[in-house]
Amino acid sequence: MLAVAMLQIVCSAVLADGRSTVEQLSSRFQSLSVDHGWQSDTIYTYPPEHDLAIRAWRTAQRGEALWILAGIHGEEPAGPNAIARSLPSIIELAASGVPVVVIPLCNPKAYRNNWRYPNTPERDWRKGGYSVGDAEYLLPDVETGARPRAAAPVGPETRALTEFALRLAESYPPLLVLDLHEDELSAEGGYIYSQGSQAADNPVGAEVIRLLQASGIPIRQSGRTRFDEPIVDGVISHDDKGLPIRDGSIDELLAATAMFMNGAKTPGPSARTVLVVETPAFAGSKFELRVAAHSAVIQRLRELWRLNSTMR
Numbered sequence: 001m002l003a004v005a006m007l008q009i010v011c012s013a014v015l016a017d018g019r020s021t022v023e024q025l026s027s028r029f030q031s032l033s034v035d036h037g038w039q040s041d042t043i044y045t046y047p048p049e050h051d052l053a054i055r056a057w058r059t060a061q062r063g064e065a066l067w068i069l070a071g072i073h074g075e076e077p078a079g080p081n082a083i084a085r086s087l088p089s090i091i092e093l094a095a096s097g098v099p100v101v102v103i104p105l106c107n108p109k110a111y112r113n114n115w116r117y118p119n120t121p122e123r124d125w126r127k128g129g130y131s132v133g134d135a136e137y138l139l140p141d142v143e144t145g146a147r148p149r150a151a152a153p154v155g156p157e158t159r160a161l162t163e164f165a166l167r168l169a170e171s172y173p174p175l176l177v178l179d180l181h182e183d184e185l186s187a188e189g190g191y192i193y194s195q196g197s198q199a200a201d202n203p204v205g206a207e208v209i210r211l212l213q214a215s216g217i218p219i220r221q222s223g224r225t226r227f228d229e230p231i232v233d234g235v236i237s238h239d240d241k242g243l244p245i246r247d248g249s250i251d252e253l254l255a256a257t258a259m260f261m262n263g264a265k266t267p268g269p270s271a272r273t274v275l276v277v278e279t280p281a282f283a284g285s286k287f288e289l290r291v292a293a294h295s296a297v298i299q300r301l302r303e304l305w306r307l308n309s310t311m312r
């Protein structure tokens with residue numbers, strides 16, 4: 001009981017940070033359809049009593065696209081709130097002819113609960129939590145590449161989200177992917193993960209780091225993450241062994257050149273650039289500052305898209 005009471009105290013304190021509710025966010029995102037003619041898709045629906053769904057919005061125009069994901073982890077609210085506040089920048093880029101896919105709140109159930117995972121308040125994944133973005137059942141095994149890394153999707157949302165992403169990638173091939181996260185264990189600063197055909201020295205990644213820094217987020221310039229990955233000027237492009245990042249996530253999937261579908265190895269979505277933006281969200285960090293940092297990235301989409309287009 002004490003633990004439950006403590007949790008409630010922690011949650012109510014965190015939720016007083018100014019973040020929008022799921023309903024407020026959803027109504028903002030839905031304006032993409034209502035006011036701007038975007039198409040919306042329901043990826044996954046929770047039982048009716050939860051009144052929750054994972055949804056995507058996409059431009060009518062298809063083709064090589066910008067993808068924006070956020071809210072994979074429910075206790076990382078800055079990304080979804082930044083998207084809701086910066087929709088005009090996304091709409092403007094789309095109006096200039098760039099196909100766009102937005103999945104702005106990938107884990108609404110955990111967002112509502114201020115949990116990391118949809119199925120448990122435990123933050124430690126070893127205690128039964130699964131990620132809605134886990135793509136290991138589609139990604140090649142690390143050692144041999146000859147079979148999938150996992151036998152099955154870890155949860156129903158996970159299956160729905162990854163299958164939806166792959167289906168959509170056929171008509172909206174991801175060229176640039178931004179996945180907005182936060183790191184509540186980092187008190188030292190922000191950083192990004194970079195994957196794709198030019199993971200290191202990626203000009204889009206360098207610009208994102210500059211934007212985070214300019215908005216007041218300290219950046220981890222060097223050293224190593226808690227997973228021993230080297231950080232170079234705020235960017236993590238390789239794992240502790242110098243190999244490409246293989247975190248088993250939907251980000252790795254969107255960057256993957258090979259994957260498994262129904263037991264057969266096939267080409268993956270092969271996004272040129274996949275950036276996972278991580279703002280430091282330790283207790284005591286300022287929510288508004290973190291939202292402003294993610295918003296600065298979104299407000300610069302036109303330039304990020306241009307930089308990505310120059311990398312052939």
Ligand SMILES: [Zn+2]
Nearest residue numbers: 073076181182
């Ligand atoms: Zn995260």
